[in-house]
Amino acid sequence: MSFEDLGFSKVDTDRERRTGYPEVIYGEGKSAEQIYQIMQLLIDKHERVMVTRLSKDKAEQLTALFPEAVYHSVPRILLYGRPLQQYQSEIIVLCAGTSDLFVAEEAALTAEWMGCPVKRIYDVGVAGIDRLLAHREEITKASVLIVVAGMEGALPSVVGGLVRRPVIAVPTSVGYGAHMEGLTPLLSMLTSCASGMSVVNIDNGFGAAYQAALILQLASEGEQK
Numbered sequence: 001m002s003f004e005d006l007g008f009s010k011v012d013t014d015r016e017r018r019t020g021y022p023e024v025i026y027g028e029g030k031s032a033e034q035i036y037q038i039m040q041l042l043i044d045k046h047e048r049v050m051v052t053r054l055s056k057d058k059a060e061q062l063t064a065l066f067p068e069a070v071y072h073s074v075p076r077i078l079l080y081g082r083p084l085q086q087y088q089s090e091i092i093v094l095c096a097g098t099s100d101l102f103v104a105e106e107a108a109l110t111a112e113w114m115g116c117p118v119k120r121i122y123d124v125g126v127a128g129i130d131r132l133l134a135h136r137e138e139i140t141k142a143s144v145l146i147v148v149a150g151m152e153g154a155l156p157s158v159v160g161g162l163v164r165r166p167v168i169a170v171p172t173s174v175g176y177g178a179h180m181e182g183l184t185p186l187l188s189m190l191t192s193c194a195s196g197m198s199v200v201n202i203d204n205g206f207g208a209a210y211q212a213a214l215i216l217q218l219a220s221e222g223e224q225k
Contacts (some may be wrong), residue, residue: 140191
């Protein structure tokens with residue numbers, strides 16, 4: 001069997017062999033007891049686990065049961081175990097403003113958990129473009145860039161025009177009324193004229209990091225041939 005049936009959940013214990021990474025637990029909508037049982041199974045199988053979108057109260061219950069686990073309150077991620085760094089190439093995570101940190105840190109921590117070297121460059125939105133240009137040389141050296149922005153979502157397009165690497169754009173639900181809880185930057189990013197840019201869903205730092213890790217995984221496999 002490629003999964004184990006807990007009754008309330010069929011845990012995909014074979015996912016790391018198929019994809020390179022273990023199953024990740026989505027914390028919202030699950031009780032602490034349910035998450036505990038899934039965590040225990042994944043720890044027994046992989047010796048590491050990540051829980052995303054986990055509330056503080058559930059995190060407190062789980063860290064009491066798993067003292068080695070670490071809870072990161074800004075992105076609401078619980079991590080158990082440290083994987084060895086798998087790749088040499090670097091991912092850079094940029095975000096436009098401090099209010100976007102909850103998504104940027106979700107991306108950064110996810111990528112690190114998947115074995116990617118990560119550099120963070122935060123609060124470099126287009127309203128103060130010199131802040132971004134001060135890091136121009138650094139961003140051109142990254143293998144993949146994850147660019148997080150709310151409001152009008154302009155930052156990924158600017159970055160995309162500066163580099164010859166994949167840019168993964170992440171719209172956030174940060175902004176005023178016409179921002180429409182992230183829909184405005186999502187549409188802006190989808191209609192960007194910057195070539196080589198892909199877009200994930202609103203606030204989906206996890207999805208952006210997963211895509212970036214797969215790019216590094218493919219590049220690493222090519223180097224080994």
